[in-house]
Amino acid sequence: MTEANLSAGNGNGSPRIGVYVCHCGTNISATIDVVAARDVAENLPGVVLSREYKYMCSDPGQEIIKDDIRELGLDRIVVASCSPCLHEETFRNAIADGGLNPYFFQMVNIREHASWVHKDIKAATAKANDLIRAAVRRVRFHRPLEARRVPIDPRVLVVGGGIAGIHSALTLADAGKKVYLVEREPSIGGHMAMFDKTFPTLDCAACILTPKMTQVRAHPNIEVMTMSEVVEIDGFVGNYRAKIKHKPRYILEDACVGCLECIDVCVFRNGKTPDEFNLGLSKRKPIYIPFPQAVPQVVLIDPEGCIEFRTGRCKKTCVEVCAERNAIDFTQEETFSEVEIGSVIISTGFKAFDARRLPQYGYGRLDPVYTALEVERLVNASGPTEGEIVLRDGSKPKKVGIIHCIGSRDKNTNVHCSRVCCMYSLKLAHLVKEKTDAEIYEFFIDMRTGGKGFEEFMLRVKEEGVTMIRGKVAEVYPEAGNTGRVVLQAEDTFLGMVRKIPVDMVILATGIEPQADAEDVRRTFNISCSTGGFFTERHPKLAPVSTFTDGVFLAGACQAPKDIPDTVAQAGAAAAEALALIDAGHIELEPNTAFVVEEECSGCKTCVGLCPFSAIGYDEGKASINEVLCKGCGTCVAACPSGSIRQNLFEDEEIFEEIVGVMANV
Amino acid sequence: MTTEPMIRSESDRDPEFAAWFTSLVEEEKLRECIHCGVCSGNCPLASHMDLGPRKLMALSRQGFAEDVLGSNTIWLCTSCYACTTACPQQIPVTEVMYALKRRAIETGKAPSRHPVPVMAKGFTKMVHKRGRLTEAYLIAGLALKSGITRYIGMVGVGINALRTGRVSLKLDSIEKRDELSRLLDAVDDHSKEVSVR
Numbered sequence: 079m080t081e082a083n084l085s086a087g088n089g090n091g092s093p094r095i096g097v098y099v100c101h102c103g104t105n106i107s108a109t110i111d112v113v114a115a116r117d118v119a120e121n122l123p124g125v126v127l128s129r130e131y132k133y134m135c136s137d138p139g140q141e142i143i144k145d146d147i148r149e150l151g152l153d154r155i156v157v158a159s160c161s162p163c164l165h166e167e168t169f170r171n172a173i174a175d176g177g178l179n180p181y182f183f184q185m186v187n188i189r190e191h192a193s194w195v196h197k198d199i200k201a202a203t204a205k206a207n208d209l210i211r212a213a214v215r216r217v218r219f220h221r222p223l224e225a226r227r228v229p230i231d232p233r234v235l236v237v238g239g240g241i242a243g244i245h246s247a248l249t250l251a252d253a254g255k256k257v258y259l260v261e262r263e264p265s266i267g268g269h270m271a272m273f274d275k276t277f278p279t280l281d282c283a284a285c286i287l288t289p290k291m292t293q294v295r296a297h298p299n300i301e302v303m304t305m306s307e308v309v310e311i312d313g314f315v316g317n318y319r320a321k322i323k324h325k326p327r328y329i330l331e332d333a334c335v336g337c338l339e340c341i342d343v344c345v346f347r348n349g350k351t352p353d354e355f356n357l358g359l360s361k362r363k364p365i366y367i368p369f370p371q372a373v374p375q376v377v378l379i380d381p382e383g384c385i386e387f388r389t390g391r392c393k394k395t396c397v398e399v400c401a402e403r404n405a406i407d408f409t410q411e412e413t414f415s416e417v418e419i420g421s422v423i424i425s426t427g428f429k430a431f432d433a434r435r436l437p438q439y440g441y442g443r444l445d446p447v448y449t450a451l452e453v454e455r456l457v458n459a460s461g462p463t464e465g466e467i468v469l470r471d472g473s474k475p476k477k478v479g480i481i482h483c484i485g486s487r488d489k490n491t492n493v494h495c496s497r498v499c500c501m502y503s504l505k506l507a508h509l510v511k512e513k514t515d516a517e518i519y520e521f522f523i524d525m526r527t528g529g530k531g532f533e534e535f536m537l538r539v540k541e542e543g544v545t546m547i548r549g550k551v552a553e554v555y556p557e558a559g560n561t562g563r564v565v566l567q568a569e570d571t572f573l574g575m576v577r578k579i580p581v582d583m584v585i586l587a588t589g590i591e592p593q594a595d596a597e598d599v600r601r602t603f604n605i606s607c608s609t610g611g612f613f614t615e616r617h618p619k620l621a622p623v624s625t626f627t628d629g630v631f632l633a634g635a636c637q638a639p640k641d642i643p644d645t646v647a648q649a650g651a652a653a654a655e656a657l658a659l660i661d662a663g664h665i666e667l668e669p670n671t672a673f674v675v676e677e678e679c680s681g682c683k684t685c686v687g688l689c690p691f692s693a694i695g696y697d698e699g700k701a702s703i704n705e706v707l708c709k710g711c712g713t714c715v716a717a718c719p720s721g722s723i724r725q726n727l728f729e730d731e732e733i734f735e736e737i738v739g740v741m742a743n744v
Numbered sequence: 745m746t747t748e749p750m751i752r753s754e755s756d757r758d759p760e761f762a763a764w765f766t767s768l769v770e771e772e773k774l775r776e777c778i779h780c781g782v783c784s785g786n787c788p789l790a791s792h793m794d795l796g797p798r799k800l801m802a803l804s805r806q807g808f809a810e811d812v813l814g815s816n817t818i819w820l821c822t823s824c825y826a827c828t829t830a831c832p833q834q835i836p837v838t839e840v841m842y843a844l845k846r847r848a849i850e851t852g853k854a855p856s857r858h859p860v861p862v863m864a865k866g867f868t869k870m871v872h873k874r875g876r877l878t879e880a881y882l883i884a885g886l887a888l889k890s891g892i893t894r895y896i897g898m899v900g901v902g903i904n905a906l907r908t909g910r911v912s913l914k915l916d917s918i919e920k921r922d923e924l925s926r927l928l929d930a931v932d933d934h935s936k937e938v939s940v941r
Contacts, residue, residue: 483780483832488832489834524778549781550780550832551782551785552830553786568781568782568785569781569783569785569796571779574795574796576785576787576791
């Protein structure tokens with residue numbers, strides 16, 4: 079096809095095209111001769127008018143387009159500027175305001191595709207000309223289209239029942255939305271349930287968390303699924319379907335009232351299995367409840383420890399005592415269920431760094447060495463020692479060393495700062511000092527107390543007589559002479575000397591890492607991870623709880639290490655984003671769907687099986703495409719042997735004209 | 745009691761030395777030190793060092809060449825690599841120590857009678873010249889140049905070593921010594937151009 083016969087018009091009549099070349103300040107005009115580009119465009123067939131302007135996206139820039147449409151009767155618009163991701167919507171809206179169908183528009187990206195990636199002005203300008211020519215040729219074939227409106231399912235899936243998930247779920251449920259809260263452990267509560275006090279105000283973690291856990295249990299809009307994991311999700315924003323795996327608890331959740339009598343009568347007189355909630359510092363029976371305030375208040379059976387599971391010859395005293403309610407069911411198996419939701423909040427939390435990875439600190443090898451999370455349990459009144467700080471040998475510590483940055487700020491483990499360890503170390507220093515009056519040494523590299531009331535808290539702990547030593551401990555080793563103590567060897571960098579300090583107890587301030595299976599979660603929900611393995615937000619400043627997948631939001635430490643106040647703030651933000659989506663009622667989707675030209679369809683069904691979104695049905699000998707489900711991937715268009723499937727915005731003539739335009743000078 | 749000046753003025757800094765130092769390791773890694781002190785804390789000889797590795801590197805980065813090259817720290821380093829393996833910033837401290845030792849010797853800042861640089865110089869000189877070491881002469885040279893009195897107590901050990909054939913008085917060397925010399929000179933020239941890693 080030559081330019082001459084094109085100018086004679088096409089099926090859409092003789093289009094009157096306006097071309098607008100944007101300077102983008104100097105982002106484009108420094109590398110592309112925008113005046114020359116305008117002149118070239120002016121002489122393309124069908125072009126009535128061509129302009130260049132400093133900022134096309136500005137209000138005056140948009141006004142120019144609207145005025146030209148009205149005054150010159152333009153019916154096709156081409157804007158050569160930045161990426162359509164940024165301003166396609168801006169210009170479509172302007173064109174609609176001007177009285178045209180917004181899809182009589184083609185955007186040309188001469189910034190990301192030309193000015194930003196080239197240095198040679200002449201070559202970059204030539205490339206811009208080619209791209210503009212392609213758009214001018216294509217836009218003549220555009221047809222009037224309408225955006226698809228898809229309703230939003232108001233139900234929300236919250237993945238992870240720590241404080242982030244709990245807060246998101248409650249916010250949404252209070253706003254009247256149905257929430258499915260999925261938690262893989264037997265109880266919600268997450269790490270926060272394990273803490274004793276919270277910094278810097280020292281309010282008791284359980285006192286502020288458990289009321290929220292109870293609210294979750296009682297809330298008519300929240301369905302809690304514990305011992306469950308999301309294994310599969312499909313659909314798109316507003317219309318997701320999630321498949322959830324439920325691990326067997328061997329207890330009928332609805333029948334169990336949490337009387338705990340079964341635990342008392344278990345044939346094991348004492349616990350034999352390390353208690354997960356107390357990090358192995360105590361033992362539990364094979365039938366147990368994770369912790370006293372667990373939600374749901376339902377016991378569970380660990381088949382690894384239960385005699386009935388191991389031998390099948392247990393007296394089953396638990397079943398006897400539960401005869402009235404009959405809640406114990408040894409035959410339970412893994413089950414799956416499906417939920418339909420419109421949006422997802424991911425709040426899968428973190429994993430504490432495994433201190434065994436740094437053998438120089440002796441964790442797991444030297445008895446006096448504990449991790450911070452273990453000490454939280456030791457200090458806690460419902461912990462393994464009922465709040466008494468006693469060492470593994472039964473003695474009370476007189477000298478305690480706290481080592482910061484274990485598994486943080488270290489290229490051999492994690493480069494990032496875990497953000498919470500300085501403050502929780504100071505908190506533990508205070509709590510241990512309060513309970514034992516021990517002499518306490520804090521070994522820090524940099525004291526990071528940026529937060530409301532944090533610096534004041536550090537000063538308070540200093541006033542209480544805790545010794546601060548600037549320097550990371552290099553090695554922990556047993557003191558000579560079998561004293562049971564260990565020596566901390568570190569350079570006191572303020573004094574410029576190496577010091578050796580024998581202590582009775584060492585607390586390792588272990589850092590925050592992504593969950594071990596964060597990669598699986600990332601894959602399931604089609605979101606992305608940063609290099610450290612934490613989930614990536616859509617924009618670090620302006621979209622901190624959104625992801626690159628519409629309708630999937632992030633909250634809490636799965637996105638980056640953060641403390642409880644920040645986690646709760648983020649959880650609220652994620653809930654608000656989900657609410658904004660839900661209350662809009664519907665979303666508009668690109669009308670780039672495929673459609674069947676019925677007269678030409680031979681009913682061969684090739685397309686039906688190929689569609690990745692199951693959007694193609696078969697009706698009276700013809701294929702039919704459900705345009706709500708169609709995502710515009712184009713697979714069926716390419717596969718149809720009779721060429722009877724076409725796609726909006728990607729019609730054959732549009733694509734071929736674009737190619738001809740780009741190749742005109744080759 | 746002598747009083748060391750504890751103040752340093754900007755004129756004490758040698759920018760060329762600082763630039764040379766930071767270029768020793770790629771990607772300016774030496775600037776990434778977070779001063780955690782694990783290198784000094786791990787060093788088995790830190791107790792005898794005037795500076796220790798952390799301070800030594802801090803002074804080097806700032807260009808205080810006199811303090812660095814005149815310190816005993818570089819000569820006490822036994823290259824056990826304890827600092828390097830533990831460094832959270834993965835700084836090759838031991839390699840940097842070697843570079844500083846070489847620089848001290850090349851610029852004449854090495855203490856003239858300290859046994860470590862004397863031994864190092866005697867060792868390389870003998871290898872360069874003869875291609876083999878003859879310990880008896882190496883030790884004799886060390887004793888003469890670093891103060892013979894401190895070796896008097898070890899004479900008995902020396903005699904025993906000679907008697908049992910552990911060391912020999914026969915000066916050993918290889919054939920084609922000039923070829924080895926040329927080879928080693930070429931290596932020296934090359935190593936001046938590349939960083940420690």
